[in-house]
Amino acid sequence: MLELCGVRLAGPVLNGSGTFDAIAARRAFGDALLERFPFHAFVSKTITLAPREGNPPPRLWETPAGLINSIGLPNKGLEGFLAHDLPQLAELPVPLVVSVMGFSRDELARLVERVGERDEVAMIELNVSCPNVETGLVMGADPAETARAVERMRPLGAKPLIVKLTPNAADPAAVARAAAEAGADAVSLINTLKGMALDPRDSRPWLGGGTGGVSGPAVRAIALEQVHAVAQAVDVQVIGMGGIASGRHAADFLAAGASCVAVGTESFRDPAAGARIGDELRALSPV
């Protein structure tokens, strides 16, 4: 049986934070979604202390084999999440990881404390890497800032802490090492790569947020290299993601040193992609 940060999982396939809204999906698919839930653990969309509307549209741009998004972390805020979303996410048949982001270490600490009190939550992911908010990059782009944040969060509760790393750093392995030495239980990567598209009509930025993050098969080779480099650099578990669309791709990330993988943009093409990738992976490496 696989364990992630000491939590038992029935398999290694997670979703990337912000790429699957299980509550909305249940409105579209009903309880059939739960009968063959596509992931072995579910990672929530990132929550912040205050509610956020997110970035103005347009929020999407299709690239060759990928997507640029500029969503901007819309969410109900901590209290809205605890009151409305958490009870519904607790009905999912897999362990729950809650992703949190703070605009300061104080904010992040408040989120970690409050979320960490809840029995429904198995693990907490610190999103220090979202490229679509003003200050999100600052923490995760710098090893010392990341270490300071993790050191502050570590004593606040017993829940395992996963640090979501940005690929938009000079040396992601150095940030991973700093996070691990500061007490992170696992690291996950990659978040999206910064990207931009221009409106063909007037050559001005297409996305309402100006710039966005690139995901999908277009980033897979970059992600694989970063996962490999990080896995070499740390002893904690690594969750690898970036353009995974098949069991073969997932197997590559596991071979590069990841303990688990996450599926993101491929779920947009098929909500059952996570289940298919899990099946294909099992067929490649029968236990």
Add this chain to the structure above:
Amino acid sequence: MSAPPRAEPRTLAPPARRTGRVTRADALGAYRLVTVLDPDGPADPRPGQFYMLSSEERWGGGGDERPYLPRAFSYARIRNGELGFLVEAVGPGTQRLAELREGEGLRLLGPLGIGWRPPSDDTRPVLVGGGIGTAPLVCLQDELGADATVLLGFRSAAHAEGASLFHGEPAIATDDGSRGRAALVTDLLREDLDRDPSATVFACGPPPMLEAVRLLCAQLDVPAQLALEAGMACGFGACFGCVVPTNEGYLRLCVDGPVLDAELLLPMAAR
């Protein structure tokens, strides 16, 4: 942030992409009408709901090495398990879908979203369509009956061939006057509502048309439901990409729409 409780004409979708077979793909003036046999999907989608479509083969490798993501299409009609979609080639995704031929595989996810709600009490339904946006009104007319008023606007006579999907004799306006009246479909709507304002308007079409419908119906205090469109990656609420600003904040068209009450929408200048 979250949608308030409101009527949800919604048939649930199976939670996985499936593949159907194209049974016909015919030119319909400037459009293509693609019908697909969908034995694994529900036989009772609600008018106004949509599907995410992509071809089984050669999805990718077109212009700019796209398409990559599936494309959202309201269904025009369902008959004997065969779904009909109206396609106009305007980009790499729609171009590929327009190239589909009989026997090819079409990947589908759906039906998705919330469809048209019933007309308000004691009102007559008025269906207003522009261009490719006429598609979700075809199945609505199938449901409401042939005596519903149908007003259609197109660029030209070639596009106005799309009107042949409707029963009876819909009123037609074209931009160039090559078929029907040389007018905007909203001109037809104004005349119709002036004659009898006890109506519920159901409209789908390009954004400027929908804005004109919204304004007109607001002025005349006529209830209106608008089927909107936005760039959409997933169709089931995962990507948060397809939001429109409303007086309740941003709503995701894929799970809270695509049909929205006009009174929810902000003026286009404020969107």
